[in-house]
Amino acid sequence: MSRWIAVDWGTSTLRATLMQGEVVQDRREAGTGMNSLTQEMFEPTLLGLIDDWLAGPTPVLACGMVGARQGWAEARYAAVPCAPMGTGLTQVKTSDPRLDVRIVPGLKQLKPHADVMRGEETQIAGILATLPDFDGVACLPGTHTKWVHLSAGEVVSFRTVMTGELFATITGQTVLRHSLDGDGWDEGPFIDAVSDALSRPETLAARLFELRAADLLHGQTATMGRSVLSGLLIGAELAATRPWWLGRDVVITGSPRTTQAYDAALKSQGVAPRLLPADEMTLKGLATAKDLP
Incomplete structure (x- = not known):
């Protein structure tokens, strides 16, 4: 596959990258995530972003919530333990003949607890393409942080923690929002x-409520309050996921800001994570899917 398009289509954002082999030619982004679209809107939304990239039939490999039940086309879940791209790709019916769209599968876990992921499996494939002999845990921080046990090129098990969504909800929708503005x-x-x-x-x-009281009684700054809130939530997450990171080789793949926070938190506990950029891992992961049926 020489010329193709990588698409990372999440809940709130659409990211498209024009590729020549494994070389990036162009990047575009729009705030038209899955939550803002009905099923019939996906194709025209994508065309509105990439139409001038399409000189003829062009492979488009997509990951993320675009493959959810509420997305463009529901992509199956592969059950762990399995390779990150554990099942075949889902072909999408399109009206424009220039589009050859396929969506990578998500992953599901039935026991010891129910769990699912969409999008992160592609970053995991990128991690294993970068570190093929990696045996340890991948931490994928975000709205719903994933802790993923990797061994022998497979996802063995994983755990999701809603730390990012809790932080956004607390700072945006509770009484604490009055004391935690800014970034x-x-x-x-x-x-x-x-x-x-x-x-x-x-x-x-x-x-948590101490953050409000500290503002009212001691004039605690919003920066201090947000830092403490982030630390409390990530600390509680680390307490819940201790078996995943304690004594393990850990890789963190996330946005620069979230990676910085998780890196600092783990280093404070004696862990020395390796850091890999999320965008690069997504592209590498989609590149590994090019030859899947």
Whole structure:
């Protein structure tokens, strides 16, 4: 496959990359994620972003929520343990003959607890393409952070934690929003809060309201409050996922800001993660899917 298009279509964002083999030719992004579209809107939305890239029939490999039940076409889930691209691609019916769209499968876990992922499996494929002998845990921070046990080129098991969504909800929809505006971050208070939540995760709910009181009574800054909140939530997450990262080789793949936070939190606990950029891993993962049926 020489010329093709990589598409990462999430809940809130559509990202498209024009590829020549494995070389990036162009990138585009739009705020037209799955949540804003009905099924019949996906094809015209994609064409509106990439129409001038299409000189003829062009392979388009897509991952993310585009393959959800509410997406363009539902892509099957592969059951772990399996390779990241554990089943064949789902072909999408299109009206425009220039589009040859296929969606990568998600992953599902039936036990020891029910879990699913869409999009992260592609980043995992990219991680294993970069580190083919990796045996350890991939941490994929985001709205729903994934902790993924990888061994012998397969996803063995995984765990999802809603830390990112909790942070967004607390800062945007609770009484704490009045004390947590802005986007500042201070690593010192963050690390202290991580340690506190790791040692006493049962106090999390009580610690949250302290952020409001500290603002009202002591003039605590929003940057301090956001740093402490982030530390408390990530610390509670690390307490819940301790078996995944303690004594393990860990790779973090996420956006620069979330990667920085998880890297600092894990380093404070004696773990030295390797960091791999999420966008690059997504492209590498989609490239591994080119030859799948």
